[in-house]
Amino acid sequence: MESEEKKTSQKPEVFVKNITFNDGNTFEFNKSDIVVFTGANNAGKSQVLREILQDIESSDKNLKMILTKLESDFVGNVEELLSNMKKDNQGFYLIGHSHRIKENDINYFWRKDTFSTLSRYFINHLNTEQRLVSSNSPSSFDTIKENPQHPIQYLYMDDEKEQELSSYFHQAFGMDLIVDRGAGKIIPLFVGKKPRFEQGEDRVSTSYRKRLTSLPLLQSQGDGMRSFAGILLDTFTSHHTVTLIDEPEAFLHPPQARLLGKMLAKNTQNRRQLFISTHSEDFLKGLLDADNENVKIIRINREENINHMNILRNEDIKKLWKxxxxxxxxxxxxxxxxxxxxxxxxxxxxxxxxxxxxxxxxxxxxxxxxxxxxxxxxxxxxxxxxxxxxxxxxxxxxxxxxxxxxxxxxxxxxxxxxxxxxxxxxxxxxxxxxxxxxxxQLDTDEVKKEISQILEAVSINPFPKDEADKIKKTLKSSxxxxxxxxxxxxxxxxxxxxxxxxxxxxxxxxxxxxxxxxxxxxxxxxxxxxxxxxxxxxxxxxxxxxxxxxxxxxxxxxxxxxx
Incomplete structure (x- = not known):
């Protein structure tokens, strides 16, 4: 029987409520938590993310090695869900960049609390390959009849979001991100100094676009830029309520990894869960720099086939970080x-x-x-x-x-x-x-005598460090x-x-x-x-x-x- 919240909520959402791991530990999660998995090599950090996705999208619970149970919390009703999705010309509902699903399947999976392909509407798994793909130019779309499916399509429709992400990107690389709104069949994203509008120009003016298109495309840049931008695009533009990010520091220099961590912790929306695996101290420091009370650090320590989970809660983080x-x-x-x-x-x-x-x-x-x-x-x-x-x-x-x-x-x-x-x-x-x-070694009178001799021998400013060290040594000798x-x-x-x-x-x-x-x-x-x-x-x-x-x-x- 569906819960009252599931029936009446105006926005369909899915969250991870709790996870039980193979060491017997069960951790509860809030709807705005940023959960970071750390540990030595081969501890199981990336595997945890894969198993979270697998558990939610599959009814087969026997394939997992680290998770023994995952309880999800999902609200909203199927009518609201369908109203937020668009069909293609073959009658399939579109999910994400490339997934499609039939209406009957949506109804079935929603009732059964098992999501299969529908999970892609709520959960985004950002591995290294996916982040690079997100920087590629998507096709144009009908902004009246179709919903955006690609993060760059979201920027195309939202000037404020474009400016927000561009400011983040500029902090990391000193360059802007600019959407080309006049390219026809595709929506390119350029990097560089954003051209100024001359008198009478707008975003689709030929003269403006000539200056814009002389800049390099994001998709032609190095993996570091593309990965950084891909994480920002997928995390800050999508409707996904759960985002899984595997090694966000990949391809990044330490300062950029730290900045990315801080941006994610400071700017992720409420009612958005992030589950992150990382092997980067810099990325972790960035998360902690943001002073976000929703950050939880879980360290995985693998012993044979058991993955021991230990959590550092926010109050412990603050004590260390102050x-x-x-x-x-x-x-x-x-x-x-x-x-x-x-x-x-x-x-x-x-x-x-x-x-x-x-x-x-x-x-x-x-x-x-x-x-x-x-x-x-x-x-x-x-x-x-x-x-x-x-x-x-x-x-x-x-x-x-x-x-x-x-x-x-x-x-x-x-x-x-x-x-x-x-x-x-x-x-x-x-x-x-x-x-x-x-x-x-020295009694009080001897200490006074030695220090006095040191002081009397000095007549210059500032007081020499070597003489200060002698005084310290004398005091220790007492x-x-x-x-x-x-x-x-x-x-x-x-x-x-x-x-x-x-x-x-x-x-x-x-x-x-x-x-x-x-x-x-x-x-x-x-x-x-x-x-x-x-x-x-x-x-x-x-x-x-x-x-x-x-x-x-x-x-x-x-x-x-x-x-």
């Missing part, structure tokens, strides 16, 4: 890798990745699919861990040994990794008490942790040493790797520099694969890889 350090990092690239190693700083990432690559520096050896990324300091580690864990990204966190210095920071990190604090607290207290019992960072776990003795090893073992089991030598630079002490200067010189001058001094670094990185 931090400028994280917003402009490559953290989101982690959604497309098998494992992510989260470090404190960029120099850590560069060194550990270089060491990993050196371990696989043999003919035919391929480095693991691991992303090394940083979050700008210990205090942000817990935020990144929580975000990536919610999407079931396999993570390893690397922190200098002074991660143990601050109880709240350390507990925040271990909590985010789901490590029971009760298993660590007594052991941490032993270490904390031991450190406090040790004499600092605690025992400065010495611990120099010598690593060897600083501890007796009970504190045993408790450090216990903490280290628990943390490693849960993906937190504490640098055993103290900090990054202690992996190679022949170079006495620090930070960027240290890592630059080590990467340029040291044989990372064969240098004996790097044995501890090799072991540490191997342990990270094997986790």
């Amino acid at each position: 931090d400028p350090i994280l917003r402009y990092s490559n953290i989101l690239s982690g959604l497309f890798h098998s494992k992510v190693v989260i470090c404190e700083g960029d120099t850590d990432c560069r060194f550990y990745q270089a060491v990993m690559n050196s371990l696989y520096d043999e003919d035919g050896a391929i480095s693991p699919d691991i992303l090394f990324t940083h979050c700008g300091g210990k205090k942000r580690l817990k935020t990144v861990i929580a975000a990536l864990k919610s999407l079931n990204v396999k993570i390893v966190t690397v922190a200098d040994i002074d991660v143990l210095n601050n109880k709240d920071d350390f507990k925040g990190i271990t909590d985010s990794l789901s490590i029971e604090w009760t298993a660590l607290e007594s052991k941490w207290n032993v270490i904390d008490n031991y450190v406090k019992s040790q004499r600092a 605690t025992a942790w400065s010495k611990i960072k120099e010598v690593g776990k060897a600083f501890f003795g007796g009970e504190s040493y045993t408790n450090f090893n216990d903490i280290d073992s628990i943390c490693r089991t849960n993906g937190l790797f504490i640098v055993p030598v103290g900090e990054l630079e202690c992996f190679y002490k022949p170079n006495a520099n620090h930070g960027t200067k240290w890592v630059n010189e080590v990467l340029e001058k040291v044989d990372l694969k064969n240098e004996a001094e790097l044995e501890s670094a090799h072991k540490f990185v191997k342990d990270i890889i094997d986790f």
Whole structure:
């Protein structure tokens, strides 16, 4: 029996209400959702889109591998549906660019809630081939007797829509999109600077059209332009209520991919669902830049024949995205890798990745699919861990040994990794008490004296960076942790040493790797520099694969890889 909404609605529409996947998860979707599927290669991103289309258009539900159930929500009545469609001269109703269907079939499929060919009226699957085809010039049509079937035909009938899409295209490529309304049998779309109207000219004037047709056709441009325009055309002009977009970033440079993501998230109409598969951090960042509350990110993690689905909801997205350090990092690239190693700083990432690559520096050896990324300091580690864990990204966190210095920071990190604090607290207290019992490298009077000497020796402006670094180093020397960072776990003795090893073992089991030598630079002490200067010189001058001094670094990185 048809629902009341289905009978009375003035506009026929179809939406995806919910999907159950082969891991048992069921996700509900709203009518204006933008759902983004991410994951490593071969996770099943594109397959999900194909199966959504297959489920809605086919009564055979046994061909799917990832979806186990899809519930659609469709409203309106068949009379309204027929009134919105046009017949060809053989009595078939036209759907999309090239599909036709009989009236009896429309009635049958609508009653059965199974759409078959009728699904093409509501659902548009934009794979790479379809997007390129959309830029081709369609045939002309009778604007009084016929409905537009091709996106360029919609532009032909709607000046405002043409200007809107042209402005989007101009942002990406610095050129306009212009419809030629006087070409006769076809409707070409040109790219370039739109000609101005001279006195007495209109859009079909021969003199104006000569200037217009001297511009290049969209369909003769490269795949990047055509794909970008094809997505805009199909998404913003059609009546489809569900659009499936497979790898929208294909053929695009990173800035254009990001811009496209932002445009889709900011300008897609209400009561339009987008389901997108992507392998582009830039496209994903564009979607998030738009601050659209309807964006949902689903990461697919494939294990044998099961596709595990994990969703990052809008409130989690906002928490991650409001931090400028994280917003402009490559953290989101982690959604497309098998494992992510989260470090404190960029120099850590560069060194550990270089060491990993050196371990696989043999003919035919391929480095693991691991992303090394940083979050700008210990205090942000817990935020990144929580975000990536919610999407079931396999993570390893690397922190200098002074991660143990601050109880709240350390507990925040271990909590985010789901490590029971009760298993660590007594052991941490032993270490904390031991450190406090040790004499600092410098006492208060010595600190004052050293800083005063540095200040008295400076008489120029601005204050030299080297001298500022000396002051920082002096302040660090006022605690025992400065010495611990120099010598690593060897600083501890007796009970504190045993408790450090216990903490280290628990943390490693849960993906937190504490640098055993103290900090990054202690992996190679022949170079006495620090930070960027240290890592630059080590990467340029040291044989990372064969240098004996790097044995501890090799072991540490191997342990990270094997986790």
